[in-house]
Amino acid sequence: MSGREHFLAISGGVGGAKLALGLARVLAADQLTVVANTADDFEHLGLHIAPDLDTVMYTLAGINNSQQGWGLEGESWQMLEALQVLGGETWFRLGDRDLATHLYRSERLREGESLSAVTAELCRQLGIGQRLLPMTDDPVRTVVHTDQGELPFQHYFVREQCRPAVSDFHFQGIEQARPQRELLELLAGETLAAIIICPSNPFVSVDPVLGLPGLKQAIMDSGAPVIAVSPIVGGIAIKGPAAKMMAELGLPVTAAAVARHYTGLVNSFVLDEGDATLAPEIEDLGMNVELAPTIMKTLADREQLARRVIELAKV
Amino acid sequence: MSGREHFLAISGGVGGAKLALGLARVLAADQLTVVANTADDFEHLGLHIAPDLDTVMYTLAGINNSQQGWGLEGESWQMLEALQVLGGETWFRLGDRDLATHLYRSERLREGESLSAVTAELCRQLGIGQRLLPMTDDPVRTVVHTDQGELPFQHYFVREQCRPAVSDFHFQGIEQARPQRELLELLAGETLAAIIICPSNPFVSVDPVLGLPGLKQAIMDSGAPVIAVSPIVGGIAIKGPAAKMMAELGLPVTAAAVARHYTGLVNSFVLDEGDATLAPEIEDLGMNVELAPTIMKTLADREQLARRVIELAKV
Numbered sequence: 001m002s003g004r005e006h007f008l009a010i011s012g013g014v015g016g017a018k019l020a021l022g023l024a025r026v027l028a029a030d031q032l033t034v035v036a037n038t039a040d041d042f043e044h045l046g047l048h049i050a051p052d053l054d055t056v057m058y059t060l061a062g063i064n065n066s067q068q069g070w071g072l073e074g075e076s077w078q079m080l081e082a083l084q085v086l087g088g089e090t091w092f093r094l095g096d097r098d099l100a101t102h103l104y105r106s107e108r109l110r111e112g113e114s115l116s117a118v119t120a121e122l123c124r125q126l127g128i129g130q131r132l133l134p135m136t137d138d139p140v141r142t143v144v145h146t147d148q149g150e151l152p153f154q155h156y157f158v159r160e161q162c163r164p165a166v167s168d169f170h171f172q173g174i175e176q177a178r179p180q181r182e183l184l185e186l187l188a189g190e191t192l193a194a195i196i197i198c199p200s201n202p203f204v205s206v207d208p209v210l211g212l213p214g215l216k217q218a219i220m221d222s223g224a225p226v227i228a229v230s231p232i233v234g235g236i237a238i239k240g241p242a243a244k245m246m247a248e249l250g251l252p253v254t255a256a257a258v259a260r261h262y263t264g265l266v267n268s269f270v271l272d273e274g275d276a277t278l279a280p281e282i283e284d285l286g287m288n289v290e291l292a293p294t295i296m297k298t299l300a301d302r303e304q305l306a307r308r309v310i311e312l313a314k315v
Numbered sequence: 316m317s318g319r320e321h322f323l324a325i326s327g328g329v330g331g332a333k334l335a336l337g338l339a340r341v342l343a344a345d346q347l348t349v350v351a352n353t354a355d356d357f358e359h360l361g362l363h364i365a366p367d368l369d370t371v372m373y374t375l376a377g378i379n380n381s382q383q384g385w386g387l388e389g390e391s392w393q394m395l396e397a398l399q400v401l402g403g404e405t406w407f408r409l410g411d412r413d414l415a416t417h418l419y420r421s422e423r424l425r426e427g428e429s430l431s432a433v434t435a436e437l438c439r440q441l442g443i444g445q446r447l448l449p450m451t452d453d454p455v456r457t458v459v460h461t462d463q464g465e466l467p468f469q470h471y472f473v474r475e476q477c478r479p480a481v482s483d484f485h486f487q488g489i490e491q492a493r494p495q496r497e498l499l500e501l502l503a504g505e506t507l508a509a510i511i512i513c514p515s516n517p518f519v520s521v522d523p524v525l526g527l528p529g530l531k532q533a534i535m536d537s538g539a540p541v542i543a544v545s546p547i548v549g550g551i552a553i554k555g556p557a558a559k560m561m562a563e564l565g566l567p568v569t570a571a572a573v574a575r576h577y578t579g580l581v582n583s584f585v586l587d588e589g590d591a592t593l594a595p596e597i598e599d600l601g602m603n604v605e606l607a608p609t610i611m612k613t614l615a616d617r618e619q620l621a622r623r624v625i626e627l628a629k630v
Contacts, residue, residue: 045421046418076391076393078410078411078412079415082387082415083418085415085440096393096394096411096414097397099394100401100403104401126400
């Protein structure tokens, strides 16, 4: 497979960004493209906010708040405190430094720039050498069907703190959305060593990417192996509401159910060592199973998992 | 003049706000309406920014930064610092807490609220009992004619720090702008004890208000005395570029030249004690001249000047 040395990582927010950072640290900068979900983007106070894209961006730039799990390190909340006094909407926690990203991006979008062009500008300014792509420049918005009705994703996720029970999702605008051009070019080219589905929420982080018109087929036609890392370990989600959603959707809360969700697309499934008993069930889906420590607490954990995933591409 | 107990103050930014605060402290809350210039409003980073209106609002709320002369006390600059890293426009110093005002207002305006309605909301939340009115809800924008061409006001004032030499001004949109309804009602009513032109820049703070269609006539028809306080003392502007502008416009840099600017409108002119020699020249314009200490360093100074102005209304 000479010449096939580039890796494509599909990521949602925090969980995916951890593996993306691991990959960024063990690969050369020009060997990695990260495509981020933008279906959790939303407009708030007139700002275009792109939570998953920013989480990956801040993580790759090394300026993310690793304690808190989201947002920026050294963040302050003066604007939000003042907005509270004014009676404004404060349920979405906009930090002062984070605001600069939203103000800059929103202004550039109004000027007619594409989300991908603005993302490239931001990455350049933040010193990120890897390529970070929004999945599409077109608006796609996750709507969560719940026992309290249909909710825009951030209303479900942040305002309601994932409390409503989920029955389904749809991705508004996805039929008209075009997958990012550079993403399609990468898939159509001869440089891809593997496509990595990061340990992100299958329903609201990965599915919007895979659901873009033609993208699944382009992935299958690329000739590159598809490797997924389970976001569910020991029956719980490492981060976020994936486990709660699976239970509400009537699915077993297991890494095997995640693997089943990716049937027909994924060639290798990275399963946490503690879930080894699930291996036969996943192998039955036609996937190669790789056991690895998948909980990434330290930077070394991220690098180690990244190396295992990269090794798998050579199998 | 029984029943005539209400005062209308016309104000620009810092200088005018000082007297407005003095008036607010010596009058009952329902005895004062402040109308602020909005011709220095502008759109920046997608935000509707109203510098004079906010300076008056923050001053009346007691949360202005009195050291700095503009903005909020205890302000921080995290957003701006982060925006600089991103390569964004940082020439307009947007503080973190101040941003809350702009975000709130811009969102409400997008929702279809008027500037005056949003201003009333903000004042209520900030505990301001006096009525603060933007001069109009319609867009009026000061354009400064300079030796470097025509500049939008904030570009001249903040970005270029008033360096270009001024030859003229125009107020874009003023022909179509309607004076604030409550302002016209106040002028048409029977409650006004006096109209006070605060010590603000005559050309870029007061003229846009007076230039609104029909407003000068409404002031003259109101029957209330018009009292102006000189923003020029001893040949220099107490705050801002008024003196520099007068010199560039070929005017004498004196309080008398300010008085001459208001000829036919102003009945009483409050002149600083140090400028007493100018009194005869101003009296020749048909104005009553009142000598007073007009430099307001302390809160007591503001109150004292306010009392003198209020006394004048009874003459």
